[in-house]
Amino acid sequence: MNQKLIVISVDAMSGADDIAYARTLPVFGRLLGRAAVAEIEAVFPTLTYPNHTAQVTGCTPAVSGIFNNVLMQPGITHPDWFWEYDRLQAPTLMDAAKAAGLTVATVQWPVTAGAPFDVVVPEIANEDHFGGLEAAMERFCSPRGHELWQRHRDKTVWHPKRRHDDMSTAVVVDTLLEDRPDVLFWHLVDVDSARHLHGATGEHVREALRATDERIGRALAALDATGDHERTNVVIVSDHGHLDTEQHTNLNVLLRERGFLRTDDEHRLLGWEAYCHSAGLSGQVFLADDITPERRAAVEELLREVEATPEYRVERVWTEAEARAETGLGGPFAYVVESEPGVIVGGALDRRVVVRKGDDDFRGYLGNHGHHPRHGAQPVFLAAGPAFVPGADAGRRRMIDEAPTLAAALGLALPHAEGAAMVELLVGATEREPVALPAATLEEPEVTAALDAPAAFVADAVATERA
Structure with missing residues (x-):
């Protein structure tokens, strides 16, 4: 019996x-x-994007090429993300599956x-960069994917933040059916x-x-129906955890104050020798190609000052080589700025250097x-099906x-x-005995039903989804 695989990323779980x-929930519990x-x-x-890339390539950002969510587009308030599949510098599991003759579907998966x-x-977003929403989706979906997106596009939620989960669920259900x-x-x-x-909580x-x-229950109901x-x-x-935001340390404002970048009266970027590319609770500092050794040394001196100044709450400044060797984070930047937990390393140009939670701004x-x-x-990995040993724990x-x-679950390399x-x-890959799940996971030991039937409350989900 040929086995199939569905990987569901619950972002930030x-x-x-x-x-x-x-x-305690019906589907997760089962x-x-x-x-x-x-x-x-x-x-x-x-x-999200570096980690989802790691999940399908088995590679760190230094190898995959996806070192941030967003591209380095200095001075742009909403830069493009690493949307396109051809930005990957490492082959994926999807490539291996396709080469083996398997049919492959991806729905809202990053970098696809x-x-x-x-x-x-x-x-994908920033559709205006690609000729508008219709043009972008026609260009970047597969033909069958575009057909399914057109069928369910009205299920996208646009406010307060665009969310695709209802639309993607409908697409997944129809794809499975x-x-x-x-x-x-x-x-x-x-x-x-x-x-x-x-x-965070x-x-x-x-x-x-x-x-x-x-x-997820709707998707499992579709599997049951077929x-x-x-x-x-x-x-x-899942891809990462969350921390409550306590402070913004806007390094670009400090770089401007020290003469390493220039803006106009409207805080628009005019030029830069050094620029902080925010990665949320860390940052990546780029240097201009033509920066002199003296100016580079001055930037490094400033970053050491930042690291040593308590109000900035920066835990460590890494050189790119240090970050690559110690963490697998590499790219076309010169330095990585790691903040204390909860401190955004900001790329904004229109704020104070340090802004704390509770401040008016x-x-x-x-x-x-x-x-x-x-x-x-930490993120989760939960796997059930014929390839996996029930109750096994890899630590x-x-x-x-x-x-x-x-x-390996698909018999691929x-x-x-x-x-x-x-x-x-x-299954079949080790002689080790399965280990009991952690106590926090087993607070209801009587729940041992296999995933051989979806929860009752989704029994009519297929009919509802197709209506």
Whole structure:
């Protein structure tokens, strides 16, 4: 029996904060009753796009080329993200699946715009840069993906922040019912959005988890309707945790004060020798190609001053070479600025250098990420299906170990991956005995139902979704 794989990313779901509550929900609870699990250490920075790329390549940002969510576009308030698939510098699990003759679908998965797969509905914005929404989606979806997006585009929520989870759920349900792909990658963002808007913990997160549970239930109901459920491996992953935002340290304002960049009276960028490219709770400092050795030394002296000044709350300044060697974060920048937990390393040009929560001019997200992965709650890896040992626990593993594990579940190899498969989770791949799930995960030990039937409350979900 050929096995299938569905990977569902619940953006910003964390083990320490969310698993106990997820156990009480119908779909997550059934999954956790038999899941093989691991606590995942994200790549640095703990941003969505570098980590989703690590999940499908098994590579760190220095190798994958995706070192930030957004491109380095100095002075632009809303830069483009790393939308396009051809920006990847490492092969993916989807490439391996396609080469093996498997059908592949990606729905709202980061860095998939223009990907060469059967069903592609990418995550993309800044549509005006691509000729408008219609032109962008026609260009970057696969033909079948564009058809499905057109069918369900009205389900996108636009305010207060554009969210695609209802639309993507409808697309996934129809893809599972009509296309029945061998491999599907799906990205859900409501938990992340809730934490950004209202903070790292609270009822708003539980509300988002409930909505996510119901959406995943619709997908499992579609699998049940086609008879694909028993041979499908369902894997829930996440990309990072969140920390409550306490301060902005706007390095570009300091760089301007010290003469390393120039702006006009409207705070528009005119020129720069050094520029801070924000990565949320960290930053990447770029130097102009023509900067002199003397000016470069002056920038480094300023960064050491920042590191030593308590009010800036900067934990460490890394050279690019240090960050690459110690964390796998590399790219075309010169330095990495790591803040203390909860401090945004800001790229804004129109604010004070230091803005603290409670100040009149403090604005932006109340929860954020981009921090070093040693801080805060960690992402999850929950896998159930014929390839995984129920109850097995791989302990704490690296994000780059996910792609080789998923490849092994499909009988594929990723020779370019830097990570290694979590063989203790895989049927037939190890002699190790499965370990009991952590106590926090087993607060309801009587819930042991396998994922061989979706929760009752979604029994009519397929009919509802198609209506």
